[in-house]
Amino acid sequence: MSTHLKSPTGGVPAAHGNDDVSAVVREVIKDVRVNGDEAVRRYSEKFDNWSPESFRLGPEQIEELVASLTSEVVDDIRTVQANVRDFAQRQRDTLQDLEVETQPGVFLGQKHLPIVAAGAYVPGGRYPLTASAHMTVVTAKVAGVERVTACTPPLRGKIPAATVAALHMAGADEIFLLGGVQAVAAMAIGTESIGKVDLIAGPGNAYVAEAKRQLFGEVGIDLFAGPTEILVVADDAADPFVVAVDLLSQAEHGPDSPAVLITTSEALARAVMVHVDEILPGMSTNDMAGPAWRDHGEVHVVENLDAAYALADTYASEHVQILTRNPREALDKMRHYGALFLGEGTCVSYGDKVIGTNHVLPTRGAARYTGGLWVGKYLRTVTYQEVTDPAASARLGELCGRAARVELFEGHARSGDVRAAKYAGAQLPWAPTPVG
Numbered sequence: 001m002s003t004h005l006k007s008p009t010g011g012v013p014a015a016h017g018n019d020d021v022s023a024v025v026r027e028v029i030k031d032v033r034v035n036g037d038e039a040v041r042r043y044s045e046k047f048d049n050w051s052p053e054s055f056r057l058g059p060e061q062i063e064e065l066v067a068s069l070t071s072e073v074v075d076d077i078r079t080v081q082a083n084v085r086d087f088a089q090r091q092r093d094t095l096q097d098l099e100v101e102t103q104p105g106v107f108l109g110q111k112h113l114p115i116v117a118a119g120a121y122v123p124g125g126r127y128p129l130t131a132s133a134h135m136t137v138v139t140a141k142v143a144g145v146e147r148v149t150a151c152t153p154p155l156r157g158k159i160p161a162a163t164v165a166a167l168h169m170a171g172a173d174e175i176f177l178l179g180g181v182q183a184v185a186a187m188a189i190g191t192e193s194i195g196k197v198d199l200i201a202g203p204g205n206a207y208v209a210e211a212k213r214q215l216f217g218e219v220g221i222d223l224f225a226g227p228t229e230i231l232v233v234a235d236d237a238a239d240p241f242v243v244a245v246d247l248l249s250q251a252e253h254g255p256d257s258p259a260v261l262i263t264t265s266e267a268l269a270r271a272v273m274v275h276v277d278e279i280l281p282g283m284s285t286n287d288m289a290g291p292a293w294r295d296h297g298e299v300h301v302v303e304n305l306d307a308a309y310a311l312a313d314t315y316a317s318e319h320v321q322i323l324t325r326n327p328r329e330a331l332d333k334m335r336h337y338g339a340l341f342l343g344e345g346t347c348v349s350y351g352d353k354v355i356g357t358n359h360v361l362p363t364r365g366a367a368r369y370t371g372g373l374w375v376g377k378y379l380r381t382v383t384y385q386e387v388t389d390p391a392a393s394a395r396l397g398e399l400c401g402r403a404a405r406v407e408l409f410e411g412h413a414r415s416g417d418v419r420a421a422k423y424a425g426a427q428l429p430w431a432p433t434p435v436g
Contacts, residue, residue: 001302001303001307002262002300002301002302002303002307002311003266003300003301003302004298004299004300005266005269005270005273005299005300005301006273006297006298006299007298008258008295008296008297008298009294009295010256010291010294010295010296021206021207021210022210022214024181024207025181025207025210025211025214026214028043028181028182028185028211029181029185029189029211029214029215031043032182032185032186032189032191033185033189036191036192037186037191037192037193037194039182040055040178040182040183040185040186040191040194041055043180043181043182044178044179044180044182047179047180047182048153048154048179048180049157050153050154050157050177050178052177054193055176055177055178055193055194056174056175056176056177056193057159057164057175057176057177061159062164062165062168062175065159065161065164065165066161066164066165066168066169068161069161069162069165073162073165074165074169077130077134077162077165077166077169078169079354080131080134080353080354081134081138081166081169081170083354083355083356084134084135084138084139084356084358085138085142086356087356087357088138088139088142088143088358088374088375089142089375091374091375091376092142092143092375092376095112095375095376095379095381097109097110097111097112098110103392104389104392105387105388105389105390105391105392105393106385106386106387106388106389106392106396107385107386107387107388108383108384108385109383109384109385110381110382110383110384111381111382111383111384112376112379112380112381112382113379113380113382114143114144114145114146114378114379114380115140115143115145115198115199115220115378115379115380116145116146116147116198117145117146117147117148117149117195117196117197117198117199118136118140118145118147118148118149118197118198118199118200118201118378119148119149119150119151119184119187119188119197119199119200119201119202119219120132120133120136120137120140120148120149120150120151120167120172120200120201120202121136121150121151121152121183121184121187121200121201121202121203121204121208122136122150122151122152122163122167122202123152123153123179123202123203123204123205123208124152124153124154124155124160124163124179125153125155125179125205126205126254126288128152128155128160128162128163129163129203130160130162130163130166131166131352131353131354131359132202132203132359132360133150133152133163133166133167133170133172134166134170135202135358135359135360135373136148136150136201136202136360136373137150137167137170137171137172138170138171139358139373139374139375139377139378140201140378141170141171142375143375143376143377143378143379144378144379145378147173147174147195147197148171148172148173148174149172149173149174149176149187149194149195149197150167150172150174150175150176151175151176151177151178151179151183151184151186151187152164152167152175152176152177152178152179153177153178153179153180153183154177154179159177164177174194174195176194180207180208181207181208181210181211184200184204184208184211184212184215185211185215187200187219188200188211188215188218188219189215189218196219197219198219198220199219199220199221199222199377199378200212200215200219200220200221200222201221201222201360201373201377201378202222202360203225203360204225209224209225209226212224212225222360222372222373222377223360223361223362223366223370223372223373224364224366225360225362225363226363226364227253227254227256227257227258227296227363228250228253228254228257228318228319228363229250229257229258229259229260229315229317229318229319229363230246230247230249230250230251230257230258230259230260230317230318230319230320230321230348231258231260231261231262231312231315231317231319231320231321231337232246232247232260232261232262232263232320232321232322232323233262233263233305233308233309233312233320233321233322233323233324233330234261234262234263234264234265234268234272234323234324235263235264235265235268235305235323235324235325236263236264236265236267236268237324237325238263238265238268238323238324238344239323239344240268240271240272240274240275241275242323242344243261243268243272243275243323244272244273244275244276244279245275245279246321246323246347246348246349247259247261247272247276247293247297248276248279248280248283248289248293249347249348249349250319250348251288251289251292251293251296251297252283252285252288252289252292253288253292254288254292255287255288255291255292255295256292256295256296257288257292257296258292258296258297258298258317259292259293259296259297259298260297260298260299260300260315260317261298261299261300262300262302262308262311262312263299263300263301263302263308264301264302264303264304264305264307264308265301266301269299269300269301272299273299276293276297280293305324305329305333306333309330309333309334312334312336312337313334313335313336313337314336315336315365316336316337316362316365316366316367316368317336317337317338317367318337318338318339318361318362318363318367319337319338319339319341319348319351319361320334320337320338320339320340320341321340321341321346321347321348322340322341322342322343323343323344327342327343328342330342336367336368337367338361338362338363338367338371338372339351339357339361339372358372358373358374359372360372360373361373390422390423390424391423391424393419393423394419394420394422394423394424394426395424396416396419397415397416397417397418397419397420397421397423397424397426398416398420398424398426399416400412400413400415400416401413401414401416401417401420404416414430417430
């Protein structure tokens, strides 16, 4: 049993872009495929009013942009990237190559090979998401990606210096001041000036997300991203002011960002709602956070924490914050989330900006079947096999012949037959001439 103190009024955001968005994206991709750089420039002029002599930033431009920042900003970027790099490296270190002799003379192995070229898309229309440079580029470089091409749009007609600095410091090999569908299409397809990549990672608006969806298969992607989500599980020990602040911290991402509270305490729930109403008018991002809370905010009161965890799992939310007496209990109780944030000492904003885990995470219930971006996404786990013992090959050949014929694969069976014949003298009734 649960009590719904606040229900969403704006409905559930569509799983994919609407028909108008899909049609626009489809046309842009088609145009870029046919006309390359000329189409990219035309759409950049149309959508961003941006058409420089070259979209690619040169070394001198980048150096000037980095130099324009305060030492504090540069130092902070360096510190955050060190945090991201350290955690990504620790993740990479868990992925070991493997070779085992499963039976005498039969060797099976696996290797983790980095993607050769990756594209990093860093949004910049509403907010210059500098942190996305850390999450996409640093992680790719730790994985061993040879070429990282980064695209970020102009910010109200200007070059976003902090974002460019972050991309450069993260290790991007090429930086293009280019945004939107045209940037994603250019990286996925390749143009005269922008090399084709093998995987595109990074968040973006509905058009960027739809472009990644339509291009998936032709190019790899990190995941299908929707509006940012936060879900807070709280008991009566939680501070309602902290809960309110943390809910709104994610609601400001956009007017369609869900913010959900599940609590065992009705008193806390009502206090949180009061605090939200008090805080919102003074937020500089109230134009985003206000509609998000109004249309997509929810408050549930449940009987106990087990019920809270069970209800939270049905959301499979991108960010789940646990504000309870024993927050680590959620590690055992919950299964569906993009990332967990345990206890009052941490918050989703730490994950978004500074702590070191990756902030590119699954939304719209995708946490039921996938995790977020991590160093392993930039790696391909491939296998190899070698049989050095003739007797083992003969045994496998006999087994392969029987197994393949059950499935009516005669050609497969014969590949096994010839080895059984060559190494153990088996008969080949189907062979036109004896095997030497």
